[in-house]
Amino acid sequence: MAEYTQYYLAFLDLLGFKEIVKNRSCSEIVNIFEEIKKQYVIRKSDLERDTSIPVIPPDNIMYYIMSDSICIYIKDDVKNALPVLLGLCLGFQLRMLSFSTPVLVRGSIAHGGLYSDQRVLFGPALVEAYQREEKLARYPRIIIPKHIIDEHEEVIMHTFAASGFLYPEQDGFYVTN
Numbered sequence: 001m002a003e004y005t006q007y008y009l010a011f012l013d014l015l016g017f018k019e020i021v022k023n024r025s026c027s028e029i030v031n032i033f034e035e036i037k038k039q040y041v042i043r044k045s046d047l048e049r050d051t052s053i054p055v056i057p058p059d060n061i062m063y064y065i066m067s068d069s070i071c072i073y074i075k076d077d078v079k080n081a082l083p084v085l086l087g088l089c090l091g092f093q094l095r096m097l098s099f100s101t102p103v104l105v106r107g108s109i110a111h112g113g114l115y116s117d118q119r120v121l122f123g124p125a126l127v128e129a130y131q132r133e134e135k136l137a138r139y140p141r142i143i144i145p146k147h148i149i150d151e152h153e154e155v156i157m158h159t160f161a162a163s164g165f166l167y168p169e170q171d172g173f174y175v176t177n
């Protein structure tokens with residue numbers, strides 16, 4: 001019997017995609033998607049061994065691309081799932097901005113039930129993130145509800161807020177910077 005599994009999910013939308021399709025060549029659009037499909041890994045240094053290792057094994061990080069919408073999701077029982085997801089979102093924003101004509105991103109992060117089987121993705125977490133992105137993000141930014149940040153306040157504030165990569169906005173959401 002199929003059941004939802006608990007995940008942290010980022011729903012990311014490429015803004016102005018209709019205009020991109022209208023005004024750019026197929027090759028340029030393929031380059032955007034080639035960059036999107038690159039699955040980066042957040043690594044930590046092991047100074048004693050002079051190496052780096054993934055914070056989360058890459059197999060635990062899932063990607064789902066639907067035209068101009070990208071979902072990145074990690075099971076919530078994986079240690080450091082939320083900090084790694086935030087890092088991946090920051091990296092994604094930077095990669096999209098690095099094109100000669102930048103691609104702006106708007107999105108939202110949610111925590112909740114999700115069903116995923118490689119070809120199908122649905123669930124309350126996806127609906128929540130999509131609706132928040134669509135109705136509340138309003139401009140290029142990735143929003144995270146305060147209650148999600150509060151669940152991991154110590155590591156999030158130490159890693160992201162202290163370095164300026166995450167901050168609260170007046171509307172009550174935290175935003176990646």
